[in-house]
Amino acid sequence: MAQKNTPIKESPQEGFVFGKNNYRLMLLSIIVVLFGFMLMIGDTDIYEFRKIVLAPIIVLAGFAIGFIAILKK
Template identity: 30%
Template sequence: MRRTEKKESIFSSGSRDFIFGRKNFIYMGIGLGLILLGLATMAGGSMPDPNKWEPERIYSFRRITLAPLLMVAGFITVILGIFKKSDAPAASPESGDASPSE
């Protein structure tokens, strides 16, 4: 006779808590938005006349200064979202983990 046992998956044995909290995802989303905004700001159209060089269109403040600053701010925001400590779950009253209030 073949005995059938229900095998427990290694994935279903653990708790289903996320590594990051809601605020972490918000920070990472804002950072991703800043990065995409910086890339869109850096992108630009072509020259109106292909026979004439206009350096002020290519080397403008928007493309040379503003866009990289937006992207760096986005990367910093994403890194802060990753390294920010997640909010601790609220302690249940029966666990006795209540901390004294000051």
């Protein structure tokens, strides 16, 4: 039995899944989330505007940046 010598199709090598901008956005995301958590700490009043409004908004913005960094092509 003779076998046909068919060339094997090789898939082109893929690069990294994320590009340079994706990693920059992820780093920015981590920094923003950490900054938001740092705003939540302290010895002042627990019901201060900074702790119950501003810091959670900044943390959510950091998570949104991370979400965008993952989905961006």
